[in-house]
Amino acid sequence: MANNSLPLIDIGANLLDKKLYQNIDSIIQKSKSNNVEKIIITSSHIDDTKKAIKLIYKEPNMFCTTVGFHPHNAKDYKDHYYDEMDNMCNLPEVKAIGECGLDYRRNYSRPIDQIYCFRKHLDLASNNNLPMFLHEREAHDDFLILLKEYIHKIENVVVHCFTGSKQELENYLDLGCYIGITGWITDPKRGYHLHDIIKYIPSDKLMIETDSPYLLPFDYPITNKKYNEPSNLIYIMDAISKILKKDKKVLSNEIYNNTYDFFNL
Structure with a gap:
């Protein structure tokens, strides 16, 4: 597949995961080769x-x-961390609050701890005028x-790795949320419902992400099948372009501008 002529931004990559971190030089090189200009490292x-x-x-x-x-780590949160995070919000390297939210699917932390x-x-986002990178699984209400x-x-919100229903999407859009789409959309079983739902996302609210090392795109000529990485963002862009029947250059430009503005890059 030919590379996109326009640069791409991966809004969510878990580069601190051991599989990626220990291969970071290769990750960087391949990302650049596939026109991935910027990567938001998920904390x-x-x-x-x-780190x-x-x-x-x-x-x-x-x-x-x-x-x-x-939310899996909500049990580890202590109030004394708030001031430390508040100070970090002033660092130029920090572009958003997250990954935070609610996850009742696994409940690695108790719901009461997740909510707190x-x-x-x-509060942190509202006090610092930073956008939020949010996670929600089976906790929509x-x-x-x-x-x-x-x-x-809050400045802005993106619901990352959206896999929900059309009604859930509408609820988020009614609040002005941006929507992050991953390689989940290429999964012929789990992600097929997104082929219809994605058509309801306004062009100025769509962003893309790999969620590396998870959610490896399906049915694409990916040489490394062991884990996902930011260089595979081109395949997510390709899949969305085909589903929406939209010119890839136009789509790339729209998503790039959305992302650049959202994260104040």
Whole structure:
């Protein structure tokens, strides 16, 4: 597949995962070869943000990061972390609050702890005028209640790795949320319903991400089948272009501009 002539931005890659981190030089090289201009390194714990900032020094023009606790890690959140995260929000490397939200599918942290932690992140975003990179799995109702309470105070919100229903999508769009689409859309079983739903996402609310090392795109000539990586963003763009029957250059330009503005890059 020929590379896109326009640059791409991966809004969510877990580059601190061991599989990616230990191969970071190769990850960077392949990403550049496939026109991935920028990568937002997803942080799932305050320790991730510290590690990500060190990694950013390696490629300051390519990498930036988020600050926050994934709902799986909500049990680890303590109030003294708030001030530390608040200070990190002033760093030029930090572009968003997250990955945070609610995940009742696995409940690695108790729902009560997840809700408390999520609320703290909503406060953090509203106090720092930073956008939010959000996670929601099987917790839509509680997630929506909290989001509605804060949405008027928050700069911007993207619901990352959207896999939900048309009604859930409409609920998010009604609040002005952006929507992140991953390689899930290429999965012929789990992701086929998104082929119809994605048509309802306004062109100015769509962004793309690999969620590396997870969600490897299906049915594409990917040489490394062991894990996903940002260089595969071109295949997600290709899949969306075909589903929407939209010129790839036009689509790439729209998504790039959405992302650039959202993260204030």
